[in-house]
Amino acid sequence: MPNNIVLVGFMATGKSTVGRDLARQLSFDVVDTDDLIEERAEKSISDIFSEDGEEVLRDLESEIAQEVSNLTGHVIITGGGIVLREANIQALKKSGPIFCLTASPEVILQRTQGTSHRPLLQTPDPLGRIRELLQIREPFYDRSDYIVDTSAMTVLEVVEWIMDILRDSYPEILQ
Numbered sequence: 001m002p003n004n005i006v007l008v009g010f011m012a013t014g015k016s017t018v019g020r021d022l023a024r025q026l027s028f029d030v031v032d033t034d035d036l037i038e039e040r041a042e043k044s045i046s047d048i049f050s051e052d053g054e055e056v057l058r059d060l061e062s063e064i065a066q067e068v069s070n071l072t073g074h075v076i077i078t079g080g081g082i083v084l085r086e087a088n089i090q091a092l093k094k095s096g097p098i099f100c101l102t103a104s105p106e107v108i109l110q111r112t113q114g115t116s117h118r119p120l121l122q123t124p125d126p127l128g129r130i131r132e133l134l135q136i137r138e139p140f141y142d143r144s145d146y147i148v149d150t151s152a153m154t155v156l157e158v159v160e161w162i163m164d165i166l167r168d169s170y171p172e173i174l175q
Contacts (some may be wrong), residue, residue, distance in 0.1 A: 002173060003072040004028075004096035005162070009141065010134060012079045012111035013101035014150045015030045018158045019077040025159060028167075032077040040064070045079070057081075062088055062090055068097040083140035093145075097170060100144035105130040107151040133172070 005022065007015040016032065022077055023030040034045055037060045041048050046059045061082045068076050069091035076095065082088050103111070109127050123129045139149065146165055150158050166173055 002067075002078050002096035002170060005166070005173065006076045006078065006084050006092045006096050006098045007101060008078050008092070008098055008144055009080065009101035010103070010108060010130075010137065012108045014155060014158060015077050015101055017155050018101060018150075018162070019075045021074040021155055021159050022162055025163065026075070029071075029074045030077065031068050031071060031074050033061060033068060033076075033082060034079045036064045036068070037061060037079070058085060059112045061085070065091045068092075071095070081137070083137065083143065089140070091141050096173070097146065097165070098144040099165075100141045100147045101158065102141065102147060102149045103151045104149075106132060108134075117140045 005026070005028070007019050007022075009015055019032070020030055022028075037048070037057070038044055041052075041060060041061075043051070045057065048060070058081065061079060062085055065078075065082055065085075065088040068074070076092065078092070082092075089098075105127055108130050112126070146162075148158060148161055153161070
């Protein structure tokens with residue numbers, strides 16, 4: 001029986017903000033896999049990426065995905081690349097319904113401009129890099145139970161959209 005709600009999606013699609021608001025509405029706890037990775041590694045995601053490499057980050061994500069899948073009554077907010085490994089998707093799916101938040105490449109670029117903690121976008125052509133990464137990750141994101149484009153939605157609208165699905169398809173989570 002699902003006990004959690006899982007949010008996946010590319011960076012800057014609203015996972016953290018939506019996840020916190022959704023958890024408040026459900027009286028659930030929030031767990032952010034990126035926060036757990038940073039605590040375990042004792043450094044930021046950006047530093048793990050630049051100092052240790054993407055493979056080390058993905059290994060940490062896999063450990064954390066297995067751990068959080070055993071929680072109960074949580075909104076699980078994930079890092080954008082957690083879906084790149086099948087074992088992570090399987091662990092998260094057994095934990096609860098997976099909602100993928102998406103946005104257009106242009107909106108993602110707009111939302112990330114002025115931030116320096118996005119190592120994958122430290123490139124001369126960030127929009128091109130966003131498009132490239134979205135194309136690579138799309139088949140993985142498509143494995144989600146539900147997909148919502150947040151480009152033109154408010155946080156409240158996204159939360160309500162998720163709540164409607166929970167009421168219709170997962171009433172046991174709401175009890």
